[in-house]
Amino acid sequence: MTVTVDVSASHIARRIASTIDPVFAMIDGWRDVLEREIAATTGAAPGADTAASAASLDPVVAALVSPELERAGSLITGAGFVASPGYLADAPWHLAWWLSGSNTFGAGPDPKLRRLEAVSDPDSEQFRDYTTLEWWRVPARTGTRHLTGPYVDYLCTDDYTVTITTPVRAGREIVGLVGTDLYVARLERVLLPVIRESGHPCTLVNASGRIVASTDARRATGALLRLDGLVAALAPLHDVVSATDAAALPGGQTVVPCGDTSLALVLEA
Structure with a gap:
């Protein structure tokens, strides 16, 4: 059934979309850069001898997300790349995630841009399997971008958060996700x-x-x-x-x- 909508309501819906769309575009740009980096590192053909590594990808991720995290007025409060378990040769479980100075999670008295200190040892009591979380599960299943939340993110913000994630591929294989956190407030x-x-x-x-x-x-x-x-x-x-x-x-x-x-x-x- 067709529903007639007040013009102002349609306009407001478009303005909301115009606020979120640049974040989507930014994440898509990060994904494209990472996919090119992975292809250049590992070779385009399946079974290439050179494996992707955290050591090679982390500086690329940091260079991508840091300018936006440090930009005055930015909507985002955390961003980075999360690898599929077992994909990276030197880091079976890996989060390359950075937090802005406005992110108070684990911050000291003088908050600044910093890397999230994530527990990557599955034998540790503090380890959390991120593949069970919605922001991972849904895009990994659908192969498309997903907006999770609002939810209280105990992993990266400890506050009501919206997380946007999209798959990163090597060929047809999803090798991780790139994304960002936004404080709901x-x-x-x-x-x-x-x-x-x-x-x-x-x-x-x-x-x-x-x-x-x-x-x-x-x-x-x-x-x-x-x-x-x-x-x-x-x-x-x-x-x-x-x-x-x-x-x-x-x-x-x-x-x-x-x-x-x-x-x-x-x-x-």
């Missing part, structure tokens, strides 16, 4: 003034109905928005193809996709 500061322009009670949710930001203080960040028909209305956002059609819910709410971000506005009458 920072996204709220940028997006809430835009959302309020709708003139309606309005909530921004991810494809699972989890709240990113809302003009209603009773709707908490990270909680599921429970409305009749919402799960079905959001289902197209899980598709690789961008969802563009608005949907009407039985309770009178309207769901407006925000481009291909996998986010949607839920406007109440």
Whole structure:
């Protein structure tokens, strides 16, 4: 069923997409550089004698992500590359992930750009298998970009976070993910003034109905928005193809996709 959407709501959805799209483009650019580096290091043909290594890739990753992490006003608070287990010759489990000075996770009295100190020994009690986490599982299964969250990221931020990850390939094989973390509080500061322009009670949710930001203080960040028909209305956002059609819910709410971000506005009458 075609749903007529207020022009201002469509405009707001496009503005939200325009805030997130540059982050997507940046990550895609990082992926392209890493794939070229891996191809140059290992050779394009399967079974090449030279294996990719953390020693060769880590400086490339650092050079890619550091300028954006240090840029004033950047939305991102952490970024890097996470290798598929067993892919790198010198690091069976490996996170090459850097944190900005605004990221307070594990920071000292004078926060600055630094590398995440991740436990990579699977025999350690502190080790965490990152392949079980949504930001790894979904893109590894689908082969496409994924937006995870909001969720409390105990691995990299210890705060409500949105993580965007996309696969890195060598030939047809997924050899890792490249991605970034964004503090939800920072996204709220940028997006809430835009959302309020709708003139309606309005909530921004991810494809699972989890709240990113809302003009209603009773709707908490990270909680599921429970409305009749919402799960079905959001289902197209899980598709690789961008969802563009608005949907009407039985309770009178309207769901407006925000481009291909996998986010949607839920406007109440």
